[in-house]
Every structure is written in structure tokens, then in C-alpha cells.
Amino acid sequence: MVTVGNNVFSLTHLQSLLKYFKVWHLILLYTRLKDTMLDKTPEQICVEYIDFIIKTIKKINSIKNYKLDNDDINDIRQNVITKLLGGGLAQFKGLCKLDTYIYKIVYNEIQTYLRRYEKETPVPSTVLQSNYDQDEDDAYNNFFDYFHNFNIDYTDKIFRQDIIAIIDEELSTFDYIDKLIFTWFFLCKRSQIQIAERVKLSQPTVSEHIEKIKKRLRTAIKRKYPEFEKELKS
Amino acid sequence: MIRAHLQVDCNDEMQEKVLGVADGTISDEKTIQEVLEHLSMCKECFALYDNYFLLMEHPELDEQIEDDILSLDFNIANNTFVPVTSSTHIIPPLVAVLAQPDVPAVEIEYPFKGSIIKIRIIYGTNHNIDISIYCNNDGIKIYLLNGSRFDIATVSNGMAMFSSVEMGVILLLIDFKKVIRIHINN
Numbered sequence: 001m002v003t004v005g006n007n008v009f010s011l012t013h014l015q016s017l018l019k020y021f022k023v024w025h026l027i028l029l030y031t032r033l034k035d036t037m038l039d040k041t042p043e044q045i046c047v048e049y050i051d052f053i054i055k056t057i058k059k060i061n062s063i064k065n066y067k068l069d070n071d072d073i074n075d076i077r078q079n080v081i082t083k084l085l086g087g088g089l090a091q092f093k094g095l096c097k098l099d100t101y102i103y104k105i106v107y108n109e110i111q112t113y114l115r116r117y118e119k120e121t122p123v124p125s126t127v128l129q130s131n132y133d134q135d136e137d138d139a140y141n142n143f144f145d146y147f148h149n150f151n152i153d154y155t156d157k158i159f160r161q162d163i164i165a166i167i168d169e170e171l172s173t174f175d176y177i178d179k180l181i182f183t184w185f186f187l188c189k190r191s192q193i194q195i196a197e198r199v200k201l202s203q204p205t206v207s208e209h210i211e212k213i214k215k216r217l218r219t220a221i222k223r224k225y226p227e228f229e230k231e232l233k234s
Numbered sequence: 235m236i237r238a239h240l241q242v243d244c245n246d247e248m249q250e251k252v253l254g255v256a257d258g259t260i261s262d263e264k265t266i267q268e269v270l271e272h273l274s275m276c277k278e279c280f281a282l283y284d285n286y287f288l289l290m291e292h293p294e295l296d297e298q299i300e301d302d303i304l305s306l307d308f309n310i311a312n313n314t315f316v317p318v319t320s321s322t323h324i325i326p327p328l329v330a331v332l333a334q335p336d337v338p339a340v341e342i343e344y345p346f347k348g349s350i351i352k353i354r355i356i357y358g359t360n361h362n363i364d365i366s367i368y369c370n371n372d373g374i375k376i377y378l379l380n381g382s383r384f385d386i387a388t389v390s391n392g393m394a395m396f397s398s399v400e401m402g403v404i405l406l407l408i409d410f411k412k413v414i415r416i417h418i419n420n
Contacts, residue, residue, distance in 0.1 A: 041382040047405045050413060051303065056289070058299045063288050078410035085384055091246050096254035100286065104253055107282055176274035183274075188284065198287055200255075200266055 042085050049102055053080050056106045066114065079109045163221065170220040174213070177201075181209045244276050252279045256286045303413045304344060310357065310420050315340035318417075342416075346408055347371060353406070353414070361420060362398040365406075369394075377407040 040048070057076050061068045068076070083105055092101050171179065180199055184190040192210070196203040254260035255269045273280045307318035315338050317324050325341040338357035343350050352368040367376050367389065374389040378396050380403065387394035406414040 043379045043382055043384045046384075047379050047403050047415075050405060050415070051301065054301075054303070054413075055296060055299055059289055059292070059295050060285065062295055062299070063292060064285070074411050081407070081410070091250075093247060093250055095247070095250040096259045097257050100253045100257040100259075101250065103286060103289070104249055104282065107285060176271040179274040180270060180280075183280070184284070190284075194287065194291065198284070199270060 042089050046081055046084050056103055076109050076113050080106050166220050182213050185210055244279055252283050256283050303415055305415045307417045314338050365396045367394045374409050379405040
């Protein structure tokens, strides 16, 4: 007989209670695993993926030139782990690989962190820097280099806005593949091979799309400014 | 401003689908087209998708990025903790102040915030271990992750402790600033 407070339990009573708690623990564990579509607990996943989490934060920081320091990285790591342990994995539906899903959590946490602390906007300094983080007007300047043989006076705001309006209007008639290829090639400066991987097409097909896009935009500009026919690259 | 994207709302499932196309889990043509169409409208998902590829396109960064996790591996043999690889953080057994004789124990020293954290691991009952952390800075939070366990202990009177920890891979996060991974094979 065992006395707990005012209660007296027999040994068999205690054993059956213990058995009940073990079964209950297993049911709870099963429910957590079932909900997350995973065969591991969130704790196990954190232990297993801690290197991946840290490397992904640092890699994104390096590629995007976010200038996060060690304290920022530690804070983001804490947020990611808190999210993973706090039910973040319960949303996982198995539509992508687990490490890709963790990348998503890391990426979103970095974006939230940057917004929350109004971190410096990324400075384009390396070839890895993507242009869509910059002001889109700057991207427009890069883009227009493909089409003209003369120097545009960018201080001429009316002309500049007019060209942008022409591009915008023409862009709105593109199908989604051409919109994506336009963005990646002209604004983000991705290579044709990089774009091919992203849109799941071959590189020659991407090249054909790019030529078609150039032709359409040239035609649209010529329609408004026929006097620039010679200056627009063929 | 060139408006390549419209601003559309997207949910967690769509983001997962976007990444499923990126990493090749989704190969169904219809879903791929649905995702690409979504990318042409959603700036957030476009950035998520493009960045995934940027990460994959630069594997050389994996090697350049310094690993700031202290990893220690031990086997338990002949009633002692045997380090698999030597580390300056492991205190030689002769120096270590062991709790009891004949009980496998190991001590680890690790610099943190200008002082030293001492971690003492003692082989306990039922093939579990007890981990004691000694530190001068009261209030430091130590997080333990292991199997299905997530525990927090706060250093009070120079000490924090985790009892009956399962062997295997144990992760200790010191104030979420430093990570120590201890792998104990029985």
C-alpha cells in the first residue's frame, strides 16, 4: 500500500494507473505526429534540422545582402524554433519536402523580422543580388538598355512615365509565362538557363519567349514613338 | 513603375504548393501551371520561389558559412564517457569533479558572455542522464531539445538542471544565442 496525501493506493492500482498514463502519452504522441504528416516530433525535427536552419538563415542573408548581424541571426533562429515547436509543423501537408518547408518558415521569419525592425533595404553589391528588391524604376532602367541605341534623358519624367505606361499596358496583355519570363529576364537579370529551371521549360524555348517579348515591346513603343524606329534595336 | 505583379492573397497551402513545384515534389502538369500562374500575380510567392532557386544555385556558400554549433560525441564504454573526437571544451576526467565515484560523468566548459558555462553530464538510472549547468549569470535560460522533449531551465543560484534525459542527440540552446549538440551513444 502506498499513501499519497490522504489517499491510499494499492500497488496494482498504481500499476494500472501508470499503464493508463503510458497509453495516454502514446495516444497524445500519435495525435501530434498524425497532425503534422510526419513520423517525427517537432522537437526531433528541430534537433535534426538545427544546422540546416542556421545555414539557411546565413545563406539567405549572404545572397540577399540583408546585413543581418549575429544578434539578428540568433533572434531569427529563436523565432524559427519557436514557430516549429509552437505548431508551425502542424500546417505541413507534405506538398513539398520537409527541408523546403523549413526553408519557407525561415524565409518568412526573415521577412517578418526585416519588416518589424525596419532593417536597411538590401544593397545590390554582388551578382547574386536580385533586382526585385530594388526600386522597380531602377529595374526599368536596366530593362530599357535592351531596346535602345541612344541615351535617354532619365530626368525627362514625362517621357519616362510614358514609356513605363506603354510597357505596363503591353505587359497586361501577356500570358502568365511571358509575364514571368519578362520579370526574371529583364527585371531580375536571371540567365536563360536559370529561367528554364524556374518555368520548367527548355532553354531554347525560353530564348524564343524572350525574343517574342522583345518584339512585342518594341512594336508597342514604335506605335507611340515612330520617330525612334532607327534607334530601337532590331 | 513597371507592375509585373498584382497583389493577391495567398495562404500557407499555396506557398507549400509553390515550393513543391520548386523542389520537384509536385510533377503534375496542371498543378505546375496553376502555381506558375499564381507566381505571375503574387509578388510574395514569386520572391519565395525565386529565392529557393537562388539558394540551390549557390552550394559553394554552404562551405563558406561557418558552423557555430559546438558538437560533441560520446560513447559510453567501461563505465566512462569516451569522446569520439577530442575537444578542448571537454575537461579531462582527472580534472573533472565527479559527483560520485564509479558513475560515468563528463564535464564540458563553454565560454558564454565573458564567463564560462560548465555542463556536467552524469549517467543516471534507467539509461537516462542528468545534465547540470553551472554559470555565474543567474537568469540565463537553457533550452533542451531531445526526442519528444522540450524543456526550459533558468539558471538560479548559479545552476540549472535537467533530469532523466534520454540518451541520443541532445540540443542545448543557451539563451538561444549558442547551440551545443551532445550525442551520447550507449
